[in-house]
Each structure stands twice: as C-alpha cells, then as structure tokens.
Amino acid sequence: MKFQNLKRLKTQECDENNGDFLQTKDIVAAFENLLPVVHRTPLNESATFNEMAGTRLYFKMENLQRTGSFKIRGALNKITNLTGDARKNGVIAASAGNHAQGVAFSATKQGLKAKIYMPEKTPLAKVLATKAYGAEVVLTGESFQEAYEAAVLDQQITGATFIHPFDDYEVMAGQGTIALEMIQQCADLDTVVIPVGGGGLIAGMACLLKNYDPKIRVIGVQSEGAPAAYNRFKGMGNSRLEHVSGIADGILVKETGQLTFPLISKYVDDVVTVSDEDIATAIIYMLEREKMFVEGAGAAAFAAVLSGKAGVSGKHVGIVVSGGNADLDKISHFKRLATAGKKKHRVVSL
Known part of the structure; x- marks a missing residue:
C-alpha cells in the first residue's frame, strides 16, 4: 500500500499555503535532477543505539554526502x-x-x-x-x-x-529528496526526526513524508540557543531572535523562513529543543560507537532522541544526520560538554 502511495507522488500536490505551495511532484523531479551528481546516502542501523533507545533507529547519513552535508x-x-x-x-x-x-x-x-x-x-x-x-x-x-x-x-x-539557503521552493524540493530516499530505503518508518534552522530541510521532507503517509510523525529539533522556529511553532517567545549561540552553527538562525513556516505549521507534528550538552553527547556517541565525527547540527536530531526530548515511541525512527563538517579542534570542548551533561540522559554512560 505504501509503495502505491510513492507512485502517486509524481502527480500529487501539497495544499496551497498563503497563495504559494510546494508540490511533491517537484520533489520527485528534483530527485531525478540530482541523481547524476548527489550520493544516495546510506540509512544505517546500529544495534548499540537501538538498545540504548529501546527502539529501532535509522540514521540517514548526509554527513557522507558530497560537500559533507545535505x-x-x-x-x-x-x-x-x-x-x-x-x-x-x-x-x-x-x-x-x-x-x-x-x-x-x-x-x-x-x-x-x-x-x-x-x-x-x-x-x-x-x-x-x-x-x-x-x-x-x-x-x-x-x-x-x-x-x-x-x-x-x-x-x-x-x-x-x-540562492537562499532555505526560503525557496526549489531549494526545499531538493532537500525533500532525502525523505524520498528514506522511504525507499525503509518503507516502515513511523517517525522522522529532523534538525531545524531556517526550516528548508524539514519543510521539504515533511511535505513529502505526510503526502506519502500522513501517519508518519515528523519532529523538528532546534538548538536551545536559537529557538526561533520552536517559539513560532509553540506560539511563545520571540520568533525573531536578537542573538543566537551554541555549538550547532548550522542551525543557529535568528528567524524561520516566510515560505518554510506555513509548511512546518501544516505538516510537522512537534518541534523540540536540545542543549549544547545534549548535542555534544550525541557527537561523542557517534564518534566513539560509530566512528563518525558529525557536526553539531548533524547531531541535533540524535540528541533529541538520546535525551528523551523527541519523545519517540515508534518502532522505526528515522534520524537525519544532516552534516559532518565539524571542526577537529573542538573535540575536547565537545567531550567536556558531553561529560557535564551525561547525567541528564537515560542512556548508558560514556
């Protein structure tokens, strides 16, 4: 049944949003456009992380993409x-x-x-x-x-x-191809956890995922030091921030996109925030257990699962590892943050 849904995506459209809309057929067209150049990144499982989280986790390794990110x-x-x-x-x-x-x-x-x-x-x-x-x-x-x-x-x-990094429908369509790959690689995903800065990645992915199967939960993750999308989604705090800070530089954005947010509001189930300690813990786990050194933004979705903030209870949870362009000089800083924050976690100690 789900693969029948996948075939229909070529002609299916997302609903109109404030006079503008992103079409799932554009995401499929982007997928075909990118095929000769981008890598089809792996969707990895880890027995260690599955045991730690008490569920099956599938890591979409965009840190292995050309240029090191999605x-x-x-x-x-x-x-x-x-x-x-x-x-x-x-x-x-x-x-x-x-x-x-x-x-x-x-x-x-x-x-x-x-x-x-x-x-x-x-x-x-x-x-x-x-x-x-x-x-x-x-x-x-x-x-x-x-x-x-x-x-x-x-x-x-x-x-x-x-070329806007997120507030552009053709850019969103390109990012949405990650979701298309993920459901091809694991047709049984019931939750997908995605890092959020300006919102282009989650907007494109959520549009594709919800039109593929509306029952899939989509959870966005922001840094506590840059919660513009979180504030706007929850209807609390400032949606345009004066200052941002944290180790996840890839998602330290002061304001969510004007085109991305209507899609986030319509298709995303929840948005949560994670601390620098949460993110650093995820970075160190990925390095020590999977031999992957990922950047702060790339570890944010995993951090939300590890810390329990994402509240995942599904059997098949996709986690977007959005990038791996980390600064080697900061490993010791990440280690200190992780050590300071590990008591917050419901997982085995480092």
Missing part, C-alpha cells in the same frame, strides 16, 4: 534550474557553512561565478572548503542573519541571482 541537494536543484538572465551575473548566497559549499560546488559545476557571505565565526574548515570549491568568500556579522543582509545588499548592486 545542503548540496537544494543548492544544486536551484542552480541547475536557472536559465537565461538568471545565470548571466553568477550567483550569490549567505550561509553558516554547508549551504556555502553546496552553492560553490554547484555553481562551479555549472560554470557560474559564486560569491558567498558567511558569519565571522564560521568554522575555518567550512570557509576553506567553500573557497576550494571555487567561490569567493566574504566573512561578516555575528550570525547567518547579518551575512544574509550583506549578501542581499550586494545582490542588489551586482544583479547576481540570490
């Missing part, structure tokens, strides 16, 4: 669909790191110039990788928001095409 999916889908004048002056973007690499790689592959604005505290590894993929990098501001505002001003002067 972001290449949305960036490449957007850039390969550009035509005519949209290509003439190259592309410009703002990013905390992973989108930058995805845009740089995709633009170079398409023969386009790319200029990327990144926060001043972006990990050096992400800056160097972005330059290595062929982009010009400008470091500015405390967070993504300041880098974004600088990039928008530059775009207005140069006429380059802006």
